[in-house]
Amino acid sequence: MKFRTPLGRVRGLGSAKSGTHHWWMQRLTAIALVPLSLWFVASLIIVVTAEHALVVAWLHSPLVAILCCALIVAIFYHGQLGLQVVVEDYVHTEWLKVASLVVMKLLCLLLATACLFAVLSIAFRS
Amino acid sequence: MEKSQRPLSPHLQIYRPQLTSVLSITHRASGIALVLGTLVLVYWLLAAASGAEAYSSAQQLLGSWLGRILMLGFSFALFFHLCNGIRHLFWDAGLGFELKTAYASGKAVVAVSVIMTVLAWVLAYAMRGGG
Numbered sequence: 001m002k003f004r005t006p007l008g009r010v011r012g013l014g015s016a017k018s019g020t021h022h023w024w025m026q027r028l029t030a031i032a033l034v035p036l037s038l039w040f041v042a043s044l045i046i047v048v049t050a051e052h053a054l055v056v057a058w059l060h061s062p063l064v065a066i067l068c069c070a071l072i073v074a075i076f077y078h079g080q081l082g083l084q085v086v087v088e089d090y091v092h093t094e095w096l097k098v099a100s101l102v103v104m105k106l107l108c109l110l111l112a113t114a115c116l117f118a119v120l121s122i123a124f125r126s
Numbered sequence: 127m128e129k130s131q132r133p134l135s136p137h138l139q140i141y142r143p144q145l146t147s148v149l150s151i152t153h154r155a156s157g158i159a160l161v162l163g164t165l166v167l168v169y170w171l172l173a174a175a176s177g178a179e180a181y182s183s184a185q186q187l188l189g190s191w192l193g194r195i196l197m198l199g200f201s202f203a204l205f206f207h208l209c210n211g212i213r214h215l216f217w218d219a220g221l222g223f224e225l226k227t228a229y230a231s232g233k234a235v236v237a238v239s240v241i242m243t244v245l246a247w248v249l250a251y252a253m254r255g256g257g
Binding site: 027030031033034037038041044045046048049052053055056059075076079082083086108111114115117118119121122 | 165
């Protein structure tokens with residue numbers, strides 16, 4: 001090891017050009033969520049008080065199902081990025097921080113999958 | 127890491143709360159609330175997928191007084207986070223950093239998110255026919 005120059009040791013270990021990835025994805029999902037969440041709230045105002053059959057008919061439309069899936073992906077991607085920053089800001093014990101991040105991210109993945117499953121199971125119903 | 131004896135910058139409670147700082151922490155708080163609110167979305171969607179019976183009991187739970195208060199909170203958190211998020215996107219583009227603009231946009235965010243919340247609930251009740 002000591003025969004290697006300092007430059008040789010760090011070469012390839014540096015920036016993976018991913019430094020802005022978190023920031024960028026947070027903004028990207030935020031921009032997506034502006035129209036998607038407005039559309040969803042507007043639809044909910046019409047649908048939420050309605051009968052089960054109307055909700056099913058609403059989610060049966062391909063456009064609605066696709067937009068719902070996009071919304072779900074954007075919500076949970078955005079949410080876990082946000083919570084990651086909160087955890088990193090307030091949890092200073094390294095193992096606890098990593099454990100919280102793992103649990104939080106896996107939970108978000110699970111919840112997102114549950115939502116997607118629910119939407120698709122209605123959308124694909126014959 | 128060794129504990130240094132250097133002076134620390136004053137803690138948060140030393141500073142007088144300002145609109146800008148209050149909105150900043152509220153943005154974070156509303157974001158956390160909205161992630162917790164996704165549990166309601168998961169529950170509602172799964173109930174709708176399970177069938178009419180599960181859906182109507184979910185509707186009953188969410189339509190109860192407690193459920194409505196919770197949904198009112200979530201809707202305000204959503205509109206606030208949405209409006210303030212747009213304010214953040216303008217900052218990301220390098221716009222609106224002047225102190226006067228930052229305060230004006232902050233006030234606008236509060237006003238618009240309150241108006242949107244009220245409007246959404248008025249419309250929802252109107253769609254329902256008052257009930």
